[in-house]
Amino acid sequence: MSGSLKLEDRRDGYVDLRSYAAIGNGRTVALVAHDGSVDWFPVPDLDSAPVFARLLDADHGGCIELHPDREALAAAGVDVTTELRAHRQYVPGTNVLSTTYRTPVGTVRVTDSVNMGSTGALPWTELARCVEGLDGQVPMRWRVVPGTMLNTASPWVQQTDHGLVIRVGEVSLAVRGEDIGAHDAGPQAISGRFTSGEGxxxxxxxVGTAAEPLRLPQTHxxxxxxxxxxxxxxxxxxLLExxxxxxxxxxxxxxxxxLLGHSPSGSIAAAATTSLPENRxxxxxxxxxxxWIxxxxxxxxxxxxxDEQEDVHAAVxxxxxxxREQQPRLHVLNRLNGHVPEADTTELEVPGWRGIGPVVAGNxxxxxLQLGVYGDIFDMATLYVDGGNVLDAETARMLSGLADAVCDLWIRPDAGMWELPEHRHYTSSKMGCWVALDRAITLAERGHLPGTEDRxxxxxxxxxxxxxEHGWSEERGAYVWYRGSEELDASVLLHTISGFDTGPRMSATIDALREELGRGPxxxxxxxxxxxxxxxxxxxFWCAAALALVGRRTEAREQMDAMLALANDVGLYTEMIDPADDSFLGNMPQALSHLALLVAALTLNGQ
Structure with a gap:
């Protein structure tokens, strides 16, 4: 999961989404492009307004650049369009990124980290970019250009007796450097140049904080x-087994x-970004x-x-x-701090990636109403108990109450897994309700839940x-999308994993889905x-797991291999992929894409 990339010029100020690697610290995530620009970086939390957001606004979004100096290389006779390349990989076992730039005049390595401290996330935000000269002499250029926080604030640079401080809304930032040349400060940016040599x-x-004093750590x-x-x-x-x-x-x-976990609360974000388009x-x-629940x-x-323990317990x-707070009507999504967000979307006056808007906040x-979340909650609780853990009494009573609620709710139409405005009787939603009650019965039989098992x-x-009767079509030979429809929905594949059906009907559904909805893998x-x-x-990836669970393991491995080949050079996935050219679409990195990969791999491995 690494490769050599040519450092092409940005088209209209943007790069392909495949260009991005993600780094973070358990509170926020930064996206680093192949050309050394940090184009997305909220401070202090992942859902804060991003101080650096060139990802969505090339002109005013802001960035942190660090890369070989194209002007100096061109002056030295280097053809920067063909002779400047980057090779990236994560430091093994980490979310720390290593990028090696190779030029005709020398080689340099940049290590990027959103730092943690001795016990976890630091109480301030600290993005470090360490440069090592490997051979030759490579001219380097850097710039710290804060943005407008998606057109909500105007940044400015302030001189203090401790050096330059950048102010953007409630956020305060400082540049800390070691052997990076003299700082050239403008009213809204700080920049400099230096040359790396062997050794x-x-x-x-x-470093940054929001609405609190700014910590200025020493470079060591x-x-x-x-x-x-x-x-x-x-x-x-x-620790992973x-x-x-x-x-x-x-x-x-x-x-x-x-990386997408929010350590102060235990929540897990669906993705690190907003408003990356699902179509062009x-x-x-x-x-x-x-x-999202x-x-x-x-x-x-x-x-x-x-067999991960600590994060699982915090998230459970x-x-x-x-x-417990929301029962019996569970909210589909929550803010990372656990608060219920307003059910509306605000459009921001920002162009969006490559001008493809709108840029939005909120959801x-x-x-x-999404009935499938009840099955998700009960399945998670059952897996947690299966791991040798015990529910507390209040949670057990709450789950019993939820099971009673599902007995009445399942007959209602809902928005389905895909959060559609049309409320219908979606087959996968009913399957989710089946899972909820099936798991509730299992927990009760094992002494973990009180309640009315017979009902x-x-x-x-x-x-x-x-x-x-209503979710299966003999004519299609498949489970259908919703009652009265002959259309198909890939989310029913999840219910091989849930155990609802791993027999001939689900196998036939896989074939129908691949024929109508499939484009290669x-x-x-x-x-x-x-x-x-x-x-x-x-x-x-759901398809790979489903194929394995219905007994078609050779096809499952072929499907898995084909999907793994579609990752970017550092192994990341967005929400969607354009089948015409395998380009990335949608927010990134996407939790659902990566956990589907995990589930498929674990299923193929018999775990």
Missing amino acids: TEHLLAV AIRRNVDLSVDLWRRWTD YDGPYGDEVRRSALVLK EGTKNYDYRFA RDATYTLHALLRL SWLLRLA DAADQ WRDERDRIRAWIE LLFRYSGMDAEEGTFTACG
Whole structure:
């Protein structure tokens, strides 16, 4: 999962989404382009307004640049369009990025880290960029250009007796450097140049806080924190229990899920970004910097199977606490701090990636009814208990109450997994309700839940009968999208994993889905989406897991291998992929894509 990339000029100020690698610290995530520009970096939290957002606004979004100096190289006779290349990989077992730039005049390595401290996330934000000269003499250039926080603030540079400070709204930033040349400060940016030589070391760091005093660490402490961060990431990765094929991809995807975790609360974000388009015409741009119950439970499903302990407990506790507060009507998504967001979307006056808007904050799905989340909650609780854990009494009573609620709710139409405005009787939603009651019965039989098991059992059987009557089409030879429809929905594949059906009907459904929704190994979400958006990355991995679970393991391995080949050079995935040219679409890195990879790999490995 590494490769050599030519450093092409930015088209209209933007780069392809495949160009980005993600780094973070358990509170926020930065996206680093192949040309050394940090184009996305919210401070202090992932869902804060981004101080650096060239990803969505090339002119005014802001960035942190560090790369070989093109002007100086061109003056030395280097053809920068063909002779300047970058080779990237993560430091093994970490979310710390290593980029080696090769030029005809020398080679330099840049190590990028959003630092942690001795015990976890620092109380301030600290992005460190360490430069090592490997051979020759390479001229380097850097710039720290704060943006407008998506057109909500105007940055300015302030001179203090401790040096230059950048102010953007409530955020304060400082540049800390070591052997990076003289600072050239303008009213809204700080920049400089230096030359690396064999054996030289340099440091560019940006530290920040929001609505609190600004910490100015010494450069030796910043370097120490890079080493601590590498150690902390590796210690976490070493705890994962996995010994099977696709080991590198499994660890990378687990690290992505860890990266999207919000350590102060225990929540897990659906993605690190907002408003990256799902098609090139725009309109389908969404904010994914929230914690979806669905995505969080799927993530826990994967981490539990990897025998991860600490983050799982924190996230399980967070989810169950929310469920207790919100029962019986669970909110589909929540802010990372656990607060319920407003159920509306605000459009911002920002052009968007490559001018494809709108750029939005918020998500209209916040107050939707999605019945599948009940199955997700119960499946997660069952897996947690299966890991040798015990529910507290209040949670047990809450889950019993939720099971009773599902007995009444399952007959209602809902927005479905895909958060659609049309409320219908979606087959996968009914399957999710079946899972909820099936798991509730299991927990009760094992002494973990009080409650009316007989009613749960009766309603579970009614749900299966409903699905057999209304969710299956003899004409299509497949489970259909919703009652009365002959269209297809790839989310039913999840219910091989849930155990609802791993027999001939699901096998036939896989064939129908691949024929109608498939483009090579990729699948669209449901019928008609080929005209509206890219293929949904997770669906391709769900297909691999489903093939394995219905006994078609050779096809499952072929499907898995084909999907793994579609990652970018550092093993990351967006939400969607354009089947025409394999380009990335949608927010990134996407938790659902990576946890689907994990589940497929674990399923193929028999875990």
